[in-house]
Amino acid sequence: MCPTLWVTPFPELYGNFIKNLRERIPNSDKAIWSVHCHNDLGMAVANSLAGVKIGGARQVECTINGLGERAGNCSLEEVVMAVKTRKDYFGLDLGIDTKHILATSRMVSQTTGFVVQPNKAVVGANTFAHASGIHQDGVLKARDTYEIMRAEDVGWSANKIVLGKLSGRNAFKQRLQELGVSMESEADINHAFARFKDLADRKSEIFDEDILALVSDESHAHEKEQYGFVSLSQHSETGERPQAKIVFTVDGKEVRGESDGNGPVDASLKAIETLVKSGAEMVLYSVNAISGSTESQGEVTVRLQNSGRVVNGVGADPDIVVASAKAYLSALNKLQSKADRVAAQG
DSSP: OOOOOSOOSOHHHHHHHHHHHHHHSTTGGGSOOEEEOBOTTSOHHHHHHHHHHTTOOOEEEOBGGGOOSTTOBOBHHHHHHHHHHTHHHHOOOOOOOGGGHHHHHHHHHHHHOOOOOTTOTTTSTTTTOOOSHHHHHHHHHOGGGTOSSOGGGGTOOSOSEEEOTTOOHHHHHHHHHHTTOOOSOHHHHHHHHHHHHHHHTTOSOEEHHHHHHHHHHHHHHTSOOSEEEEEEEEEOOTTSOOEEEEEEEETTEEEEEEEEOSSHHHHHHHHHHHHHOOOOEEEEEEEEESSSSTTOOEEEEEEEEETTEEEEEEEEESSHHHHHHHHHHHHHHHHHHHHHHHHHHO
């Protein structure tokens, strides 16, 4: 059963509401009671936990990163870590390996194009960051002074800067294992390592987020693709209309396109369209800095829609214009793949 109380600023009220239903409905003990809360007033997690503790519900309907309509749904990672961290209070067990929470959050964020805010509980980039001197001193002396849970328990690495341009293949392979990344063959690892060395030549510090983005980009590159990025040049100057020239492959053959635009990104994507002529509508363009400096890779998500088909493409690169072109080509590949499947089914 899934009782939903749309708006309540009082978790106790919601918990008692569930409890009252369970007490009044015949044979209620034969059902697993579920709570389904929306976050209109920022109370979805609190209400869900009250439904579990007070109401006796044993299922929480929730979403990764709290995604959902309007203000979103109850956040899975927050409920899970609340029950785990306060097991003495809830007295409940969970069948979830929490060390995969962060990786799952990143995958959902990349797939949907909705960036996780830095101050988001559990999975936000600032969750375990301490800027205040007194906080840093307290954490160094005893982590539980300011940290209610361990970063490692949800998938964060204690040491975020792990590799650089002088790092070898074995160190890179070891870091992949620590991040839970498995590659199909040694050849795939060698190819990913070559891309890592190229990235390390372009930015001084390589973060876990950089490696995950690189491997994700690598996995997409191995998929059957009609379009592949080769190179890009663009020129923009104050008072002048930006120009872009791009080289990419179509079924393995290099083609060249050029265009102007309202900005370098607009010009680059229009340069692609001069040749592809997909007719697709862009319904989302999202940029996310993978790490926190001007050297950071930019991760771009592009969502295209055409003939009722909607796809997301993702691209990462220290040059945000290049990342945008990669994301656009990735989306075009998925759009084409969907069209091929639809044609085959017809």
